[in-house]
Structures are given as structure tokens and as C-alpha cells.
Amino acid sequence: MSVDAQIAAAVAALRPGRPLLVVDVDEVVCQFIRPLSAFLERSGYWLGSVSFGLTGNIRRAGTSLAAPKETVEALIQAFFDAEIGRQPLVPGAADAFGRLAGRADIVLLTNAPHRLRQIRIDNLARQGIAAPLITNDGPKGPVLAALAGAAAAPTVFIDDSPRNLLSGAAGVPEAVLIHFVADPTFLALAPAVPGVALKTGDWGEVERFLMPMLGGKNDG
Ligand SMILES: [Mg+2]
Structure with missing residues (x-):
């Protein structure tokens, strides 16, 4: 629709x-934040909290390197596909x-x-x-x-x-x-x-x- x-x-x-x-x-x-954080950990990333917002806070596991915007967007889409039915x-x-x-x-x-x-x-x-x-x-x-x-x-x-x-x-x-x-x-x-x-x-x-x-x- x-x-x-x-x-x-x-x-x-x-x-x-x-x-x-x-x-x-x-x-x-x-x-959202809590299940997203768990999803990211299952996906080889982790969610930091240095600022408000997701870009800049999603890092690859074992690093403090912020994932680029395109990766953040792809991870959020994947999160919704996997989790929206049970948030x-x-x-x-x-x-x-x-x-x-x-x-x-x-x-x-x-x-x-x-x-x-x-x-x-x-x-x-x-x-x-x-x-x-x-x-x-x-x-x-x-x-x-x-x-x-x-x-x-x-x-x-x-x-x-x-x-x-x-x-x-x-x-x-x-x-x-x-x-x-x-x-x-x-x-x-x-x-x-x-x-x-x-x-x-x-x-x-x-x-x-x-x-x-x-x-x-x-x-x-
Ligand atoms: Mg919202």
C-alpha cells in the first residue's frame, strides 16, 4: 500500500x-536499541554509545572502528528482516x-x-x-x-x-x-x-x- x-x-x-x-x-x-545490539553482536559488530544515533556507534567486533554509513544502513535492514516480527x-x-x-x-x-x-x-x-x-x-x-x-x-x-x-x-x-x-x-x-x-x-x-x-x- x-x-x-x-x-x-x-x-x-x-x-x-x-x-x-x-x-x-x-x-x-x-x-529497538536492545534487540539491535544483540543482533549486531551475532553479526560480527557491536553497538557503542559515544553519541546519540547509530552511525558512529556501530563497530566491527574486536575494533573501535565505526562502520561506514552504507554498512550501517545494510545492517539495519538486515535487523528488520530478522527481528521485526518479534521486537x-x-x-x-x-x-x-x-x-x-x-x-x-x-x-x-x-x-x-x-x-x-x-x-x-x-x-x-x-x-x-x-x-x-x-x-x-x-x-x-x-x-x-x-x-x-x-x-x-x-x-x-x-x-x-x-x-x-x-x-x-x-x-x-x-x-x-x-x-x-x-x-x-x-x-x-x-x-x-x-x-x-x-x-x-x-x-x-x-x-x-x-x-x-x-x-x-x-x-x-
Ligand atoms: Mg524510532
């Missing part, structure tokens, strides 16, 4: 006037989704490969997360703008990538931005992104932050 068709399907499922939560998957809903959830994500879904419409917006979309949907559903899912490529701002325009309601965008958050803010300047990085080491390394309302790796904190805004009582 094309990105446009996926957006149209997600828009068709929106209930007008409900707040909209647009949520990334890797390192936000699904664990575990970030702790607390399913419970928070269940409660937030009572107050808002949720759309998952991932830049994972289109060819693996259904496998990702099935993996999430098995773990209790069912929401329209868009496999995008490139900037997320235009997709966020299309969704927010259709929702015509307060919009929240949650992502681990500073680049995606900035793109989201460019697409929907009034969106509430949450910078979510599940892995504590990478959360600490993540740069401050202008305009971010909350930076966290804890779904309980996301829920406590959003519930008052969504008109819900804050019991999480």
Missing part, C-alpha cells in the same frame, strides 16, 4: 474532534496505549520498511497494540500535517529521533512534541530538541503528562 493510501486509511478511522496521538514505533513502542514492546507501552486510546485516536507512524508492514502490525497486535500503522519513508512532517489536518483537534507527536521531531514541528507547528527514548543510555545522550514539551523514556510519565490535556483523570 502506498504511503498516501495508508494515510487515507488512517484518516478514515479518525473520529472527528478527538485528540490525535501520532506515535513512532522503534524505541518508542517497540524496543518486544517497551515496558508499559501496551497499558498506556489502552488508557490513552480511551481519550484520543492513536496512529502509529514508522519509517520501518514498507515490505515488512504487515509483520510489524501482527507483532504489535500479538502484544496488545492495535492502531492504524503507516510505514513512511523520509520526513514525517508532511504525514503528521495530513493526519492533524483531518483530525482538526489537538495533536501530539511522539518520536525518539530529533530529526523526526523537528520535521513534525515544521509540519504541525502547534503539535505537542514528546521526545521518547526507551533506552536510558541513549535517552541521556539525546540532544535537547527545541519545542519539546516532555523528554522521557517512561510511558507512565507520558500518560501522566497527557491525561490532563486529554480531559482524562490522572490515575496512572
Whole structure:
């Protein structure tokens, strides 16, 4: 399904006037850093943590030499092919989704490969997360703008990538931005992104932050 068709399907499922939560998957809903690190070790590499981001941190086993960008990209594709069907959830994500879904419409917006979309949907559903899912490529701002325009309601965008958050803010300047990085080491390394309302790796904190805004009582 094309990105446009996926957006149209997600828009068709929106209930007008409900707040909209647009949520990334890797390192936000699904664990990414941890299974990637294990995959790299099985593949003759290792994941360092000298900076936020993957390029510069993926090294060949037994060396401290950073793998070149093309190798990093190939390893990430291989990781998705091998692991996307079994990436575990970030702790607390399913419970928070269940409660937030009572107050808002949720759309998952991932830049994972289109060819693996259904496998990702099935993996999430098995773990209790069912929401329209868009496999995008490139900037997320235009997709966020299309969704927010259709929702015509307060919009929240949650992502681990500073680049995606900035793109989201460019697409929907009034969106509430949450910078979510599940892995504590990478959360600490993540740069401050202008305009971010909350930076966290804890779904309980996301829920406590959003519930008052969504008109819900804050019991999480
Ligand atoms: Mg991500």
C-alpha cells in the first residue's frame, strides 16, 4: 500500500474532534536499541554509545572502528528482516496505549520498511497494540500535517529521533512534541530538541503528562 493510501486509511478511522496521538514505533513502542545490539553482536559488530544515533556507534567486533554509513544502513535492514516480527514492546507501552486510546485516536507512524508492514502490525497486535500503522519513508512532517489536518483537534507527536521531531514541528507547528527514548543510555545522550514539551523514556510519565490535556483523570 502506498504511503498516501495508508494515510487515507488512517484518516478514515479518525473520529472527528478527538485528540490525535501520532506515535513512532522503534524505541518508542517497540524496543529497538536492545534487540539491535544483540543482533549486531551475532553479526560480527557491536553497538557503542559515544553519541546519540547509530552511525558512529556501530563497530566491527574486536575494533573501535565505526562502520561506514552504507554498512550501517545494510545492517539495519538486515535487523528488520530478522527481528521485526518479534521486537518486544517497551515496558508499559501496551497499558498506556489502552488508557490513552480511551481519550484520543492513536496512529502509529514508522519509517520501518514498507515490505515488512504487515509483520510489524501482527507483532504489535500479538502484544496488545492495535492502531492504524503507516510505514513512511523520509520526513514525517508532511504525514503528521495530513493526519492533524483531518483530525482538526489537538495533536501530539511522539518520536525518539530529533530529526523526526523537528520535521513534525515544521509540519504541525502547534503539535505537542514528546521526545521518547526507551533506552536510558541513549535517552541521556539525546540532544535537547527545541519545542519539546516532555523528554522521557517512561510511558507512565507520558500518560501522566497527557491525561490532563486529554480531559482524562490522572490515575496512572
Ligand atoms: Mg524510532
